[in-house]
Amino acid sequence: MPFWATYVFLYLPIVVLVLMSFNSGKSVYTYEGFSLKWYGELAGDERIREGLVNTLIVAAGSTVIATVLGTLLAVGLARHTRSKLLDALALMPAVLPDLVLAIGLLVFYGMIQMTLGLHSVILAHGLFSMAFVAAVVRTRLTNADTSLEEASRDLGAGPVSTFMRITLPQLLPGIVAGALLAFTLSLDEFVIAFFTVGNSDQTLPIVIYSMIRFGVTPKINALAAILLLVSFTAVIAGQRLTKIGETRAQD
Amino acid sequence: MSRTRFTSRLPAAVAVAGLALAAAACGGESSNSSGGTSAAAADLKPNADLSKQKLQITVWDGYTPKELPEKAKEKLKVSEVEVTLHATNEEAMTKLTAGGDSGIDVAFVSGQYAQALNAQGLLEPIHPELIPNLANLYPEATQLSYDKGNKYSVPYTWGTTGICYRSDLVKAKPTSWNDILKPPSWADKKVTMMTTERWLALPALKALGYSVNTEKDEEIEKVKQLLLDAKPHLLAYDDTTFGDRLKSGEAVMVEAWDGWCPTTDEKQNIKFEVPKEGSDLWVDTMVIMKSSKNKEAAHAFINYILDPEIHRWAAENINYKVPNKAAMDKVTISPGSLLGIKPAELLNGESLIDLGQASTKYTRLAEEIKAQS
Amino acid sequence: MKSEAKARPASRGRRLGAFVFLSPGLTYLIVLLLVPLGLMVSYTVFQRGRFGGVVYEFTTENFSRLVDPLYLGVLGTSLRIAAVTTLIALLVGYPTAYLIAQLPNRWKTAALVAIVLPFWTNFLIRVYAWIMLLSGPGVVNSLLGTKLELLYKEGTIVAGLLYSYLPLMVLPLYATIEKLDPQLREASANLGASAFTTFRKVTLPLTLPGVMTGCLFVFVPSFGNFVIPEMLGGNKTVMVGNLIRNQFLSARDWPFGSTLALALVAVLVVLLLVQSWAARRA
Known part of the structure; x- marks a missing residue:
């Protein structure tokens, strides 16, 4: 009984949200009949479109940074140092409250007189995403077989070529999973973006935030329904991908 | 083993060095950032080629007609007019004061915020010769206390704060700030007050007969008591959605800015009243950022807004009064609209000014009120 | 070469x-x-500029303000709200994780993904869903035909936080419960222990690390949250996150804002230390 109650608790609000997006009336509270007009309005909303494009730019940019740096960092931490301090440092962006990161970055950008824009959010998202990528890749590294790497080194390959030829292919599923995680985290991130984004560009979560602050409209429901669909597909696809990656890696 | 431990400390040492460097950098910063008010005005050319300039404007959501950027671009022949939206003065201020070039050319902020921006040396002085349409303003609108003579700001809209209410749901028409502060039982938990600190304090300040700009601790203390007593009877502190709450009937009386009181709603059951104890005169202004690289275009834009035809169009579109006599003379007043309130009535209100250091008293007041459970 | x-x-x-x-x-x-954290640390001893910004003059005022009853009260409210949320999440999350772990293998993953899925949808939209459900003219009231006052209470904030972070409780709990050797419980039962005693003496101690992690995962984001108190609390409740946000957005008091943010970190570090100490003892 409590088992199902948990799921009802988790899904009831979402179901109502989606249902109301098909409301033909003006209110989000009373269902008046089926209509897709709010989806039409949504498609015509330039602000949301721009927010979506900006969000995708930020997510792509920060994922690239996080994946490259996070992977290198994971390998470095697992293979080239035993420092607990560095381990903790690498995890810190994932553990610290987002508000603290956001404020630190705002203060820092202010001090170096950096013009805020999408680039400042990309750098900020890169920071915490890197920690997640590093953590995911590291778990794979600790489970990975080190004998191949040792053999490669014994045969005279440098650390870089050992990495490129041996370690990287072994790590690929982990890296892909990490990158996916980084991308999804960035897509939904609000607090850090809110504090570090410039005046002229807003990411989608920021647009949603100000829309909600100015009242409830079925347009937000329509947006919510679409975002839900995208997230659900992404999570399920991600699950499949990592599974395929894992079975392949085992072969 | 010992060597790995030694090398692992190296990055930590680098980190510490980095911190030391940062600390040194902020030490060096102090001399110029604490510097006083605005420096000399830039040398602007009246005949500059605007087609090489573009404009980035930040303004409240729904505060300019949708087609404005497009029309302005066409008329001014600038290469681009882009508008970004902010929800509150505070949001705009954070980004404008964060340091560096905010990328904004023209910002719309309330008068007391313009004053604060200017005190930080962030605003370009207005070059009146580039804005001939300044002549269209009401004479009173050039002598507002936050910026006498429009030295660094140009008023865009003005208005007052009052009680917005559902005429069909109240048992008696509200006439006093006490109607919100001590609501009768039929309005219990059906009133909202604003959350931005100066407007949060306003009803109590006025109900007690104090100035909206008071800095006296004993007055603020009494205001605090009154507001604390009012809190249990409130629905919420709300700056943005009180209009919707009235329309849905969730609230029956709210503290509201005149332009955001939806009196023109088709049902015609929402009215606005300035309480008898008086209220404020707020002014939303346009300012030009010192960091702007498009200052000629920025002046041309402000001049364009002050054009009687354009300013009238804006006023009718957003339902806020504009301090532009030439525009107001032409304005069509739709049923229920508050555009008919005369400047003389507005000027009874007390102008809000920035209180500098004393503004922390209001921050604290707001924190104390909201934190009380 | x-x-x-x-x-x-x-x-x-x-x-x-x-x-x-x-x-x-x-x-x-x-x-x-x-470097940003270092900057924040350095700001704690500086003064607020007259119109915002920082004046680089030494002061200890930011620290003395921290122990001001007003701010201690806010800290207390935040701790209470975050603790209640965590406790409820544990009470709901534990049986859920336990039951998922008992499911046949092919259902396990599906059940688990279903727990996590809502977590991957936009946080603001999940908060919005609650406004829609609970507000005065909201869905609940119009379905029931009532005019209940459901929003803008401390309980609403707890509900919103619980909704947002429950998956973070279930996941680590599931991970530890899954690893439990069922034979241990059988042995305990065979030795005559009641189901409750088995749970208290065997299952619970062995899953304690998961409980700790789950609690931490829920507590940390709840404690520093500012969006939910603002949107579901009607600005009538102030939590540490709101206070910090306001120092930067409305008070323009960066030094005190930095001090508060670091105090938030300090509280969390203390909790982490307590947790790791407890985990070592367990």
């Missing part, structure tokens, strides 16, 4: 490797994490 590489002493290669792999990430961490 090859022979040269071979001749190179191993330790040099290792140090080069350490440099190649570690330096990009560490540089990034130093510049964008440690």
Whole structure:
């Protein structure tokens, strides 16, 4: 009984949200009949479109940074140092409250007189995403077989070529999973973006935030329904991908 | 083993060095950032080629007609007019004061915020010769206390704060700030007050007969008591959605800015009243950022807004009064609209000014009120 | 070339490797994490500028303000709200995780993904869903035909936080419960222990690390949250997150805002230490 109650608790609000997006009336509270007009309005909303494009730019940019740096960092931490301090440092962006990161970055950008824009959010998202990528890749590294790497080194390959030829292919599923995680985290991130984004560009979560602050409209429901669909597909696809990656890696 | 431990400390040492460097950098910063008010005005050319300039404007959501950027671009022949939206003065201020070039050319902020921006040396002085349409303003609108003579700001809209209410749901028409502060039982938990600190304090300040700009601790203390007593009877502190709450009937009386009181709603059951104890005169202004690289275009834009035809169009579109006599003379007043309130009535209100250091008293007041459970 | 590489002493290669792999990430961490944190630390002893910004004059006022009853009260409210949320999440999350772990294998993953799925949808939209459900003219009231006052209470904030972070409780709990050897419980039952005693003496102690992690995962984001108190609390309840946000957005008091943010971190560090101490004892 409590088992199902948990799921009802988790899904009831979402179901109502989606249902109301098909409301033909003006209110989000009373269902008046089926209509897709709010989806039409949504498609015509330039602000949301721009927010979506900006969000995708930020997510792509920060994922690239996080994946490259996070992977290198994971390998470095697992293979080239035993420092607990560095381990903790690498995890810190994932553990610290987002508000603290956001404020630190705002203060820092202010001090170096950096013009805020999408680039400042990309750098900020890169920071915490890197920690997640590093953590995911590291778990794979600790489970990975080190004998191949040792053999490669014994045969005279440098650390870089050992990495490129041996370690990287072994790590690929982990890296892909990490990158996916980084991308999804960035897509939904609000607090850090809110504090570090410039005046002229807003990411989608920021647009949603100000829309909600100015009242409830079925347009937000329509947006919510679409975002839900995208997230659900992404999570399920991600699950499949990592599974395929894992079975392949085992072969 | 010992060597790995030694090398692992190296990055930590680098980190510490980095911190030391940062600390040194902020030490060096102090001399110029604490510097006083605005420096000399830039040398602007009246005949500059605007087609090489573009404009980035930040303004409240729904505060300019949708087609404005497009029309302005066409008329001014600038290469681009882009508008970004902010929800509150505070949001705009954070980004404008964060340091560096905010990328904004023209910002719309309330008068007391313009004053604060200017005190930080962030605003370009207005070059009146580039804005001939300044002549269209009401004479009173050039002598507002936050910026006498429009030295660094140009008023865009003005208005007052009052009680917005559902005429069909109240048992008696509200006439006093006490109607919100001590609501009768039929309005219990059906009133909202604003959350931005100066407007949060306003009803109590006025109900007690104090100035909206008071800095006296004993007055603020009494205001605090009154507001604390009012809190249990409130629905919420709300700056943005009180209009919707009235329309849905969730609230029956709210503290509201005149332009955001939806009196023109088709049902015609929402009215606005300035309480008898008086209220404020707020002014939303346009300012030009010192960091702007498009200052000629920025002046041309402000001049364009002050054009009687354009300013009238804006006023009718957003339902806020504009301090532009030439525009107001032409304005069509739709049923229920508050555009008919005369400047003389507005000027009874007390102008809000920035209180500098004393503004922390209001921050604290707001924190104390909201934190009380 | 090859022979040269071979001749190179191993330790040099290792140090080069350490440099190649570690330096990009560490540089990034130093510049964008440690330097900003250092700046915040340095701001704690400086003064607020008249119109915002920072005046680089030494003061201890920011620290004395921290122990002001007003701010201690806010801290207390935040701790209470976060603790209640965590407790409820544990009470709901534990049986859920336990039951998922008992499911046949092919259902396990599905059940688990279903728990996590809502977590991957936009946080603001999940909060919005609650406004829609609970507000005065909201869905619940219009379905029931009532005019209940459901929003803008402390309980609403707890509900919103619980909704947002429950998956973070279930996941680590599931991970530890899954690993439990069922034979242990059988042995306990065979020795005559009641189901409750088995749970208390065997299952619970063994899953304690998961409980700790789950609690931490829920507590940390709840404690520093500012969006939910603002949207579901009607601005009538102030939590630490709101206070910090306001120092930066409305009070323009960066030094005190930094001090508060670091105090938030300090509270969390203390909790982490308590947790790791408890985990070691367990």
